[in-house]
Amino acid sequence: MKTKFLLIVSMFLTTTINLNAQSFNIATFNIRYDNPKDSGNLWVDRAPIVSNLIRFHNFDVFGVQEGLKNQLDDMSKALPEYARYGRGRDDGKEAGEHSAIYYKKDRFKLVKSGDFWLSETPNVPGKGWDATCCNRICTWVYLEDIKTKKKFYTFNVHFDHQGIIARKESGKLMVLKIKEIAGNEPVLLTGDLNASRESEWYLSVANSGIVKDTYTDVKYPYQNNSSSNGFRIPRGMTVIDHIFMSKQFKATRWGILTDTYFGKYPSDHFPVTATVNL
Template sequence: MKIKILFAAVMLLLATVSIEAQQITVGTFNIRYDNPRDTGNLWVNRAPIVSNLIRFHGFDVLGVQEALQNQVDDISTALPEYAHYGKGRDDGKDAGEHSVIFYKKDRFKLLKSGDFWLSETPDKPGKGWDATCCNRICSWVYLEDLKTKKQFYAFNVHYDHQAVVARKESSKLMLSKIKEIANGSPVLLTGDLNGGRDSEWYQTLATSGVLTDSYMQVKFPYANNSSANGFRTPRGKGVIDHIFVTKQFTAKKWGILTDTYYGKFPSDHFPVLAEVELR
């Protein structure tokens, strides 16, 4: 009887450890908007490649930037195992690019969600600060792991590509909104910051005491290329696509996925993947 009790206790302990050690595979991927001028790299040809890539690498949570509504629909149709959230940046509905978040249906339950714009008036669509080109939006979700019952926020954002003041102010806004919305809960932040690790707006996040770049937690990051490629062989190792975490997460792996097909690229950015554990 004692042996049976001991065996049961050991099995329960192992099951508990297994649950606690479950990892989350998180990614950020600028998929390049559906631009009819991208001759040789049209979305109609890239769409199945992008979906296959997402499926193969098994992202649990994936922040996607530049997705127009038809691109969101294409990925969703190809990958029914994922749910998603994110509104269009131009009208808060479907219009314009989305900073959409995909997450696995069989692993997570959506508890809350929302969006805000990178501007002085974040509650409504509009350009911010010195931006002249585009509205910029951040979408977020509050997820519960169905197995562990642990809960966390995921934010996904795309900074302006031209306006310097807007990028600086966007990082300040991101920190303010993360504190306001998450209120100390665990947070993942994915995004294309249009700036490397030496940029002021990256440094604002990375040295905030609120967020840490998951890259910095990994002993052997897989960083053989830049994260942007422009649909051609990249040169240099600059990274503008980032995955940040709060103190409740520990990153175990980090890498730039340089998948290609017949010499072509799924996007003008490579996806970035991190495996993290929520303590």
């Protein structure tokens, strides 16, 4: 009888530990906006490939950059197991590119969500500092793991590609906004920073003490080339798409996914993914 009791207790403890130690896959993916000039790489052809890639690699939570409303709708239709949140950068509604976040509906529950712009006035749509081309937006969600009841924030962002000051200030703003919104809660940050690991704005985030790069936790990162490709064979090893995490997380895998179809790429960026444990 005593042996049977100890066995039951042991099984209960093992189950509890496994529940509390559940890992999940986080990813960042610049899907390239639906540009009619992308001859040979049009969205209508890439859309099913992008969705197939996401499902096969089993992303649990992922942030996309450059997604126009029609692209996000295509992905949601192809991936009904995911819910999404994110507003358009141009008007705070549906216009312009989105930095939307997708998450598995059967695994996570949305608790809170929001957006802010990378500018001196982050609460309203607008360009920031020396940015000349585009508004830039950051989207965030506060998710609860349905099984473990653990909660965490995920932020997703796309930094400017031209303004040097805009990128430097965006790095500082991200740190401030994460502190303001998430406080001491667990945090993940995905995004296209338009910068390598040597840039000032990357370092302002990575060395902030608030989050660090998941890449640095992993003994054998899967990095065979750069994270962007321009729809051509990539050259060099520069990574501009990043996944950061707060101290409550541990990363066990990190990689750049270089999937192709008929020799073509699903986007002009490769998705970057990490397996994390909260």
